[in-house]
Structure formats: structure tokens, C-alpha cells
Amino acid sequence: MSHAASQAEAITDTRSSSEVRETYRKIAWRLLPFLFLAYAVNSIDRINISFAKLRMAHDLGLSDAAYAFGATAFFVGYILFEIPGNLYMQRVGARATLTRIMILWGVVTTLTGFVNTPTHLYIARFALGVAEAGFFPGVILYLTYWFPSWKRGRVTAIFFMAGFVAGMVSGPLAGAIMTGLEGWQGMKGWQTLFVLEGLPAVALGAFAWFWLDDNPARVTWLTDRQKAIVVENLRLDQASRATESQSFGQVIRDPRAYIPGIVFFTLYSGTNTVAYWMPSLLQSVGITDLRRIGVIASGPYVLAMAAMYLLGRSSDRHLERRWHLAATMLTAAASFWLMHVLQADVLLSTLFMTIGAAACLAAVPLFWTIPPAFFSANAAAGGIALVSSIGSLAAVLSPVTVGAIKTHTGSLYVAFDVIGCMLLVGTVALLAGIPAARLHERQA
Template sequence: MNTVIEKASVDNITMTSEEQNATFKKVIFRIVPFIFLAYFLNIVDRINISFAKLQMSEDLLLSDAAYGIGTSLFFIGYLIFEIPSNMYLKRVGARATLTRIMVLWGILTILMSTVESTTSFYIFRFLIGIAEAGFVPGVILYLTYWFPGFLRGRVTSIFLMAGLIAGIVNGPLATWIMTTFDGWMGLRDWQVLFVIEGIPAVLLGTFTWFWLVDKPEQAKWLTAREKLIVKLSLENENKTVGQEKSSFKQVFLDHRIHLIGIVFLCIYSATNTITYWMPTLIKEFGVKDIRHIGLTSSLPFICALIAMYLLCLSSDKHLERRWHLALTMAVGAISFMLLGFVQNDLILSVLLLTIGGGACFSAATLFWTIPPAYLSVSAAALGIAWINVLGSLSAVISPALVGTIKTQTGSIYFAFSIIGILLIFGGIIILLAMPKRLLKEQKMINSTQKNKVTGFHIPKTDSQ
């Protein structure tokens, strides 16, 4: 029987592949630009603290160790309330939940401009972490209500790509705001930054209430026929996996899953350190103009976009994951460990930071090709969640660790060398703990018979 077929029928109702294409094209254009913009604002408001620190540390007498602790407190609040937030979403729906999250984080970002001491800095970072908790997993869950598996992966990747775009834009944007609006309404440059970048989240959060609906059957912008097509597409997918159940034993008694989580912890330690400490590192290179710091900070994210595409293309072409990931981590490690040796050479320092940062962000993308290739369908949801929890612990540990090291040693280069050692350690683990024979790769659907929806290939379903 053909793997790609023209029609599907459920309860004597049929849909053609052309109808399916047109319907999901409509859904994509309604939902994807919105979630892309929302995640873009989420990352901008999360990491603007790294640029505000350049000036607020002087005003508040904020040490590097205190900054690191405040950054960690954000993630402590985030991790504690992530599961409750998702439970709330299931109860009241995505529209109410995402509206609440975005409006609250926007308001608290604006209120960061009122911080007057280290203690209030800690309190607000913790509260912002609570406010943002559940945003990303909430959107991922929301996408399962609208997109079947053959679209969901690519829609999710576009959603997450907004984070890299935010990384590219945030530096120049933040430094432009700080230099242009310093003194506006009597506010210091870092205070203005929080106010101006917090307002869009409040506005978009309010707009969320009027733009999103919880389920396809509630969408007034879909016809009755289109609602049915979405429903049938999701039901056809659920038939294959609906009877399988996640096994706690299958996940928690498998030592390889815990080791994979440790690898993610090593990678996330690197990306998190880059995100929150890169402006400080660039300043230590000898770049004093805040606008130049902002522009330079965009380079690793630009490098990551290019490297991510090329590495994922190669990984997919050769159906090889482990060595692609391990070698990419090694490139990041070597780049970071060499920074201390070239600290007096601005060009080489920026070059190594760009290569190292690009490698680490690319490694994060390559990493997520491995868990689905190892986990069974029944263990995938729980296994991926547990791996993500293990990795996210680094977001609590690494900022405070880097801040403490810099405060104690007076140099941030030693901290980046430790991150480099972690990357080497993680690369070795992935090679030893995850033999190639244990990874499964799904066969590609016949590409010549795929339909396209704005760049997405949608397989047709079996006629019944």
C-alpha cells in the first residue's frame, strides 16, 4: 500500500490533501506569526538584564556575584511554577493562561525600573521567573491542539528560532534605547530599558485575549468544514499512539536517559552563560562604547543561525547525530578555553566568542535530534520532559557560579574555561553512553509526492 495517499475518511467523512493543505495554511498564518512575536518579546525581556547590568551595577553597587544570584533566582521561580502553570493551562485554556503570563511578565519588567537595592533586585527577578513560568511549554502544548505531528516539529522549530532572532536584535536594540533615552522622565538608561521593553509584552498579552482561541472548534475564522479537517487530521494521528501509555519505570530506571540529561545540562550551562555574561565579557575585551558592545553581542547569534542550518542539514543528510553534536560541543569548548590566551587581542577575542557562541547554540539544536531517536513512543513525552528538567538545573547553577568565580578571581575567563571543560565532558558522555546502534531514525516520506504549505511538506493520508 502507498505510504502517501490521497484521502482520509472518518465516520464516512472524507478530506482531500488539497483541502488539508489549504486549511493548515490558514492555521499557520493565524497562529505562527503570533507565537513567534510572543517568544521574541519573551527572550528580549528575559535577557535585557545582561545589558542593564552594565550601568545598573554601578548605581546599585551590584556585585557580579549578586548579579549571578539574581539571574539564578529567576530560574528558580521559573522551574518551581512551571508545572503548576501548565496544569492551570489545561484547566482554563491557553488564551487565559498566555494572556496572564505575558501581561504579568511585562508589568514586572517595567517595575524592574524601580529596583533600588540588591534585595529588591533578587525579589523582582524571582517574581519575573514565576510570571514567565509555563510560557514555552504552554505554547508547545497549545500547538498540539492545532497541528498534527507531520507539521508540529517544524512549526515548533520556527517558534524557537525567535529566540535566536531576539539574540541578534536585542544587543543593538537595548544599547540604542539606553543611549538615546537616557534621562527620559528623569530615568537612568537601564531604567528606561526596562520600561520601554516591558510595554510591548503588556500590549501583546492584552491582544492575546482577542486573537487566540483555545481549540479549533472555537475558531470563528475557520469554516465548519475546516474545523472538521483539523479535527480529522489530529484524530488520524492519535489513532497510532492513543493506546500507548508512558511508563515511569521505563524512563527513570534507564541510566542513559539521565546521562542524556547531563549532556543537556552541559550545553545549557554554556548557552545560559553566553546569554547573561556576554556583554560583560565583551566589555573586558576592551570595548567600552555600549553601542559597540550591543553590536558585537549579535555576532554569536548570527553565527549560530548559519551554523545551525548547515549542521542540521549535514546531520539529516548523513543520518548521523552523535559525532555532529560532540564535535560541535568541542569547537565551543576550545573557543572558550582559548579566550584567556588572547584577551589582549580584540579581533581574536571577538572571533573566538563568535565561533564558540555559535557552536553552543547550534549544539542545543542538534541535541534535540537525539532523545526522540532513542526514546520509544510511549516514553517520549515523559523522557523528554525529564531531560529538560535535568538540563534546566544549569540555569539555576551556572549564572551564580560564573558570578562567584568572577568576584573571587577578578576574571571571567576562568569561568568560561570551566564551561569549556563541561562541554568536553558532555561530548564524551554522548559518544560513550549513546551508541549509534541504539538510535532509531524514521524513514523519510516520499518527497516527490509531498504537498507544500508555505514551505511545509504535508503528507497525504491513506484512503479507507
């Protein structure tokens, strides 16, 4: 037996040897803190408009429907450029792509602080969507270059924790900036919010050029043996689950490729509604203090962090994703319905709103372990971006839908009832349309 063959055999003897654990620990500590911070800043820059709206609406003359249109404009730009962005990342590499994306979205966020009409806001949000396009699916794809499928549940969960941390701090941070820095440099509080929260993305983008590597084969911070472990595990992982090879053109013509997108569409409808309308719902029940709204709105993210990590760990251990995800989505749906039923009791209604929002948020990282296993390696970039784009349609439609429901019924509770029904539909699509065998979840 050759040295290379014996090395490969040694690598694949176990997933839990100290050598393998040390290799992936080193990779995790190199990549995840930076990606974690980048996603946290990304999430803050995306949802800060929900807090700015509480003061910006008066200054710009924004109705609820106009605000919803502004929130939607972001996702129009995002969807239009998401698939091209991910396909382009495969060609030029993650380092160049993520550097460009972060610098551009930071600049656009900062400039949003200087809009003075609803039309300017629509243009700024569209431009932010174009700038951000490809970041999220690009990171999901990037993780597949380093971690095999049996590691991705926990890794994806850790990455998504950044979004939850952002949700926890964005409210209190926005409240502090908008009240404490009102009048700073002659700007109103909501203007200061956009300016100060856009600058960190520019700095992170510049740092990404020097910190990220496109793949494990040529890095200098892994030993040759560690690089061999990573490359061999990725090769074996792909060989064990890829039963068919598809080009991106074949993927978009395959009806099965749209099922994960449908599931994500229903799930993203829930998370998007939580992110953009929870502050308004809290305000509608009589909570007017911005700091208090920010603190309460951070509650679901605290609960979701714990749930998300436990779900990721359990699904990795059992190599099972579908039923873990289905149970979480049903919990969110039931909680949103109960939130409406118990609306007369502010405490209980807020409790179920928190549980439903947390379940919805915790389901997202679990979902994103599915598309990389669902698509073959050569179709992964386009397939992941396709799923993300379909889901992002929810971000275009849900603000408009929620705004219309709120305008016609005067109640946001009805909108959350609709979201609960959509989550039920998504659960059925998941269990009926994505068989476990296609994900190759259970390995011998």
C-alpha cells in the first residue's frame, strides 16, 4: 500500500480521533469568529430600519404601507443579484467576493442616513439589497469547502448565532443611539443610527481580504497532514451522498429543486415578519419606551440561541434533519396562533410571541443543513442561491402582506395567524417533498 493510500485510510478510520478534532477545531477558530462578526453586522444593518422607522416615519411621512414598500425594495435588489453573485463567487473566490460585498453594503447603509424622502429610502434599500446579494448563500457555500456534512449542523448553528446576537443587541443599541445621540453632528437619532452602524461593515470588508482563504488546499495555517484530512473527508463525504450530478441549468429545470425553496419561503415569511414588525406589535400593545421595546424584542433571540445550538447538536448526532425542522416549525405556528387567541392577556400573548419567534428563528440554521446535502457538488452554488432567492421572495411579499393586513384589519395578530398557516404548509412540503434518502442522512 502506498504512503498516500495509507494516509487516506488513516484519515477515514474515524471522525472523532484527536487529530481530526484538532484539525476542525483549528479551522473553526480561524473562520467562524470572523464570519460570526460579519453576519452579526449584516443582520444589524438589515433590520435597523425596523427601529429607525419609529422616528423616521414621521420625518419622511411614511405610512405603514410605504414603510413596507421600503422594506421590500431591499429584497428586490437582493433577489435579482443573488444567483449571479453566488455563481461569480465560484469563479473569483470567497475572499474577493466577501470583501466587495461587505464594503459596498457598509457604504450604502451609511448613506441611508441622509435620505429625506420616501423615494430616496426606496432607492437606498434597493441598493443595499444589490450590495448584500450573495453574502449569505456565499457563506453557506463557503462552509462546504471546509466542513463535511456531518460537521455542518453545529457549524451552521454557530454561524447563525451571530444573527441572534444581532437580534439581542440591535434593539438596545438602536434605542441607545437614537435617544443618546439625537442631534449628534446635526443629525437626528435615526440618521445617526444608519451612519454609525454602516461603518463596521466597511472595516470588516477590508480585513476579509487579508484573513480569508478560498479553500483549504493552499493555506499556510494548516499542516500538510491537516490539509490532507480536510480534503479527503470532503471527497469521501461528497462521494457518499452525490448519487447524481447536475449542472445549474438542469437544476432550475428540475421541479424537485424548488421544494427546499418553498420550505424556506414559508420559514422566511415568519422570521422576516418577526424582524420587521415585532417592535410595531409591542408598540401597539402600549409599550412606548424605545429602550423597553428594544429589550423585549431581544428576548426571542436569547431563547433561539439555546434552541438552535441544541437542535444542531441533536441533528448532527442522529444525522436527521427533517423531523427536527418539522417539529420546530410546528412549534412556531402553534405559538403564533395562541398569541392571537390570548391577546387579551398581554403577558401570555407576549410569551407566546417570544416562543413562536424563537422557534421560527431557531429553525433557520437547521434548514440550511439541507440544501448543501440536497444538491450535488457542481450544482451547489447555483442550487443554494436558488433556494435562498425563492425564500427571499417572502421578504418581498411578507412586508407588503403584513402592511396590507394591518391597514385593513387594524391588527397585526391576523398577520401572525397567516404566518402560522404558511409554516404548516411548509412543514407538509418538507416531509412530503424531501425524502430522507435524498439527503443521505444516515450513514453506515
